[in-house]
Amino acid sequence: MARIKIDKNSSRKEVIVAKAAILFREKGFKAASMRDLAESVGVEAASLYNHIKSKTELLHELCFGVANRFMHKMDEVEAQKIPAIEKVETMIRFHIDEMINHYEEVYVSDREWKHLSDPYLSNFQNQRRMYRKRFAALIEAGIRDKEIKKIDAPTAVLILLHAIGGIESWHRSTKKISAASLTDNMITILVGGLANK
Amino acid sequence: MARIKIDKNSSRKEVIVAKAAILFREKGFKAASMRDLAESVGVEAASLYNHIKSKTELLHELCFGVANRFMHKMDEVEAQKIPAIEKVETMIRFHIDEMINHYEEVYVSDREWKHLSDPYLSNFQNQRRMYRKRFAALIEAGIRDKEIKKIDAPTAVLILLHAIGGIESWHRSTKKISAASLTDNMITILVGGLANK
C-alpha cells in the first residue's frame, strides 16, 4: 500500500502542501487538479483528504505562510536603528532571497491569491495593503532624510515588488548567472534607481 | 432575440475577444467559463461559437495581438538613429503606455500564455525569448557606450518588464496618481537605475 514518505521535520500534510506549491506554480491553481497532486505525492486523490480539508486550504496555507514571513521581517526591520535607505535595501534583499529560496510558495502566493475565498480573501488583501503601506513608509522616511529621490513612494513599492517577481524568469531559464550576482545586479539597479544621486 | 451589438469599426468576433480579455484578467483563463463570457456579451454560450472556433482561440488572439504590437515597436526603435539609452527609454515608455491603455490584453498575454497549447505555445515562447534578447541587446549597446551601468543585461530586462507589470496594481487601486505622473515616476526610477551616474 502506497504511503506518503516523510522525513523527521515534516508532517504528511506539509509534504502535500509543498507538492501543491510546485503544482500550482506550474499549472496555476485552477488548472491543477487534486488527481494531479495525488499522483505527484504518490497516492490516490481521495487519500489526500485524510490530511487536508480542501483544495482551497492548500492555497490558504501557502498564501498566509508567505505573508506571515514577510510581515515578521517587516516588524524586525522597522525596529532596527539604521538609515531608512538601508532598511529598504534590507527588505529588497529579503524579497530576493525569498524568491530565490522559496520560489514556488512565493510565486503561488503572489499570483494565485485571487482564488482564495472569503473570509480569507479579504483578509489576505488587507494584509497585502498594510504591508505595502509600511514599505512605502520606509521609502518616505528615506525621502525626508534626502537619502532617496523625490518620487511617489507607492509607485516605487509597486515597481520594487514586481521587479523582484521577475526572478521567476531567472528560475525558469538556464541560470547563466549565479544567485549571488543576480542579487547584486538587482540591488544595483533597484537601489540605484531610488538613491539620491 | 438578443444580438451582439457592434459599432462600425469592430466585428462581433472582436467584441467577444475584448470581453474575453476583461474576463480572463479578472478570473484567469481557466476559471473564466464560456457561460460567464456569454453573459457578459449578452447572449447564450452556444451562440459564441458562430464567431469563434474555441475558447483557446480567444487566448491566441489576445496573446499574439499583443506580441505583434511589441515586436513592431521594437523593429521601429531599433531602426532609429538615437543613443542606445534613449532607445531603452522609448521602449520602456511604450510598455508603460501599453499597460495603461491596453491593460486587459497586455495583462492576460503576460500571465495566461501558459494555457496556450502547442504549436502556439512554443511559438509564443520563442517570440518572447527573441524579444527579450533584442531588448537586452539595446542595453548592452548602452553599456558599451558608457551610457548605462555595467550590469547584466538580461537581468535588467527581466527587472524592467516585470516592474512595468506592476501597473496592474495601479489600475486596480484608487488611482490617486495620474497616468502621466505614474509614467514619470517609473521612468525616473527605472532609467535612473540603469543610467551611468
Added chain:
DNA sequence: TTTTTTTGCTAACACGTGTTAGTATATTAT
C-alpha cells in the same frame, strides 16, 4: 417578396472536477 445567409436559441453530450462514504490495511499503543 422570395431566397440565402447570418446569427441566436434550446437541448444535450462526454468529460473532468472536488469531495464523501464505506471499507481495508498498515502502524502505534496497550
Added chain:
DNA sequence: ATAATATACTAACACGTGTTAGCAAAAAAA
C-alpha cells in the same frame, strides 16, 4: 497479542465544463 488509531483504497456522487447538433428567427441579397 490485542486494541486503537492513522492512513490508504475503491466507488461513486453531484456539478460545472467546452462544445456540437438541429432548429428558429432575423438580416441581407436577389
